[in-house]
Amino acid sequence: MSTLSYVNVFARDIEALSAFYSQLFGFPEIEAIRSPIFRGLDTGKSCLGFNAHDAYEMLHLAEHADSRGVKFLLNIDVDSPQEVDRLVPVAQAQGATLVKPPYKTYYNWYQAVLLDPEQNVFRINHML
Structure with missing residues (x-):
């Protein structure tokens, strides 16, 4: 595999x-x-x-x-919805830009969408 x-x-x-x-x-x-x-x-x-x-x-x-444009999407899984919530302001303090605040998706994940300091897209996720 x-x-x-x-x-x-x-x-x-x-x-x-x-x-x-x-x-x-x-x-x-x-x-x-x-x-x-x-x-x-x-x-x-x-x-x-x-x-x-x-x-x-x-x-x-x-x-x-x-x-130009989005060429990839990094997805980082964390242990809980609370960890998603905790990490968003930490990421912002380190230079990230919040694109979409934490939310529950239709596929039952809790996630936030951000841009890193070089404007690459990443998500902080927790599968519910």
């Missing part, structure tokens, strides 16, 4: 953006794979990677480097 190993995010500032997610959710950095153009965080089930824009060339993605 295939499994998700990483979700990688292209970031203008890999240190600041990886620190944002590390501090907000307590994900430790995987220091053994740190490089000048990469930071990785252990989420417990998979990993979250942050690539500097220099990686576009390395991956032959240079023609896509200036693309």
Whole structure:
């Protein structure tokens, strides 16, 4: 069976953006794979990677480097609805923008939608 190993995010500032997610959710950095153009965080089930824009060339993605729009959606699951509520203002204090306050979805999740400091979309979720 295939499994998700990483979700990688292209970031203008890999240190600041990886620190944002590390501090907000307590994900430790995987220091053994740190490089000048990469930071990785252990989420417990998979990993979250942050690539500097220099990686576009390395991956032959240079023609896509200036693309606009939402290219991915990070979903971070937490232990309770109260944890969703607790983390939203913490995220905002660290530079996130609240797009949609915590709410119960039609598929019975409790979640909030935010933009990280580089305007990438992420959700904080709890499956009810």
